[in-house]
Amino acid sequence: MQGFSGLSLFSVLLLMALGLAIIFGQMGVVNLAHGEFMALGAYVVYLCSEVVHAHFPALVPFYFIIAIFLAFCAAGLVGLFVEWSMIRFLYRRPLDTLLATWGLSLIMQQTFRSVFGAREVTPQPPEWLMGSFKPTDSIDIPINGVFVMALTLCLTAGVWLFMYRSRTGLHMRATVQNRTMSGAVGINTKMVDRFTFCLGCGIAGVAGAAFTTIGSTGPDSGSRYIVDTFLVVVFGGTTSLLGTIASAFGIAQGQSIAGFFLEGTMGKVAILSAIIVVLMIRPKGLFASKVRS
Amino acid sequence: MGGKSGLINLAILAALLLLVLPLSLDIFRLNLVGKYLTFAFVAMGLVLLWGKAGVLSLGQGIFFGLGGYCMAMFLKLEASDPVSTKIQSTPGIPDFMDWNQLTHLPAFWIPFRSLPFTLFAVVALPALVALVVGYAMFKRRVGGVYFAVITQALALLLSLGIDGNQGLTGGRNGITDLRTLLGWDIRTKSAQYILYFITCIFLMLLILAGQWMLSGKMGKLLDAMREREDRVRFSGYDVSAMKVFIFCLAAALSGIGGALFVLQVGFISPSLVGIVPSIEMVIFVAVGGRGSLYGAIYGALLVNTAKSLFSESFPQLWLFFMGGLFIAVVMLFPDGLAGVYDLGKRKAGSLLEKFRDRPRRPPEITPLIGSVCEQEKS
């Protein structure tokens, strides 16, 4: 059981880290509002839940899948707006994007608070997500946990396929590695940047949808995970997808286990300390490769 | 730097802090100003660290908090003498320890019985932590975003650590109910006036020291480092040692601010240590102008005043406003108010020149004069 709650945390962290790694690792943009995009996705799912249960009860069994898709779109669209109005002016200034996106996160948090109230909300999960598998009498695997993991794996695989096997993905990687040459061969680098940012935000939205199955959502839910997510990305080395996965897994499980042995917040303190120590020794993360500076 | 404009700035600040505000505000609001001024210490440190050396730290709350907690521990011990605490199960220890069933003072509290040690710790402890963290990171060329995120994580770490150990640190409520400093009651109105003026004097002394430091080779070197770190390194300078030094300096300044905060406000808690306060301290500097020591002070005063006003009348709007402020400063006013002030001065200066030397001087001279003025202001 303990192992499984670690896995759920791992899924959320990984989904968030994926989006963030794409934005930060690929573009050097520091999006401190990433957690709020996740919360946005969660709130969208909540909205869908309320609307469907009130007005379209026939759709209840199906709404969740649609809601995930809507969460992706909503987060992506907001991301589009943010990129167009703000981020695109700040590409070569990572410290400035850090401050600007922090400001954005404050605005988004207050918007959530004003629109949805300060209390935490939970969408009503569909029937098929509730309950658990019982392969044997003693093992109890919650279905929503499995669902989240499956969703995470699919999305991770999807991202990998997209980045490394599709034309657009190729364009994205090319733009990151050599912007001038990419522009010279006809790749519209501005559109690629915009798309990259939106993709990252969209993934965060999906993370938010996944998050609704394991916890309730409040205006500051996003800020709870943002530091962890950054540490996952930095710890795993921003250039490696494998690193991000391993890092998310390690940190999530570590927190889970530490939380078991040490009371209250001290588990988190222990893990944080460990991560920071490692980062001080290997600042580029565990999986970074040596390149000519 | 020093020079004429430095003295003028100091005079204006002194007039504001020592005359205008004390005469026009009641003690309650003056005490608030005093509180805001303690944040200005952190802001000054950030001007040196971020504005000059180019290193953004999102964890200055750590050092503010360390200084504050040191002072709070001393004051709390004084307020927890066996006579006042005789109703506790264990008299002579702070109340929160008693609630947590501690039976004796933890070892690390004992040195804080002494005021000289406390005063030393207020400056030395933050500096020491900065030394360790700074050395580990700057030696390995960790900079920019990585450094910022790690300082954020450290701030989170410290606030969680304090939060989770109520018996040792007062936990989430912090250390409260502080009364006297060596018998002098710090809660009285007269004490608050005195502490306000002490804070102001300290601030002005430190700003003079900062100006002196920046007017010499160190100032030019920091500018050079911010602009072209590689070149500085290849001129034989130990860049990481410089950064560690400035980081420790900023930490010590923040610690002093923290201690003065505790004296004026009467408590400390983890809410002043973590991620949110640390990043708020950055906005003070960003608004005031990250390259200007005076800007930092005005920035701290302005933003905090705005925060108070909003919280009183429109609490919902405050976060919108602050978020918007972050964005506006980054995108529109990167040099903050000091930048706007400089721009105004330069425009006025060149207008004056144009007016004074109309037909005779060729136009090329004007920009050169403008750039000389800029160098003087620094």
Place this chain on the structure above:
Amino acid sequence: MSSNTSFQLALEDLTVSFDGFKAVDGLNLYIEKDELRVIIGPNGAGKTTVLDLICGKTKPTEGSVKFNNRELVGMPEHQIVRAGVGRKFQTPSIYENLTVYENLEVSFPRGRGVFGCLAFTSTPDVTERIRSVADEIYLKEHLEVEGAALSHGQKQWLEIGMLLMQEPQLIMLDEPVAGMSPAEREKTAELLGRISKGRCILIVEHDMEFVSRIAHKVTVLHLGKIIAEGSMEKIQNDPKVIEVYLGH
């Protein structure tokens, strides 16, 4: 490892690989005092990497760099500089916000530690030195001009001047005349001729005409290895060199 006492700079078996790619492969290079050596080679041959290895910007995977018989590998960059090695970068790397005078002042080799910086005062000998170096680099009349306002060629000279302030015994220049007009090249050749007395100079350059004017000896690099070495005429007639440069 024998110490080569006659050579001021000795690179032996120097190798550096990035993720398996050998940018510099088993390099052996020796430079004597008062020598002006030019390294040439097609793009990607490893020329700038050699300079990076000597000044400590990149750490080699194998081999040694000895300067005046002191091992430089493993020393931090600022120590290497203090040992007498000066490096000029490919793009002019001066402090745009400071004046020519201040650029040179900051490069003066005193008060380079933290407390040295705080206590530093500009004494007459510093001013004297700044003026004489400024004179050497043709910027005597430009002491109060801001770095950003200088022409490209002047910025290159200023950077050389900043190196001269440190009184280095090894000066390394990466494409010093890139982007310069013919008149400026002329003056640069003259400058380099003057400053090569009493020290050794290592230059990476592409402009063959300039190279033949100034070089005492030329080393040709290709794919991280030396393929020819000698006087300019010798290497210009070397078939391997001609093949690599496609008859430049």
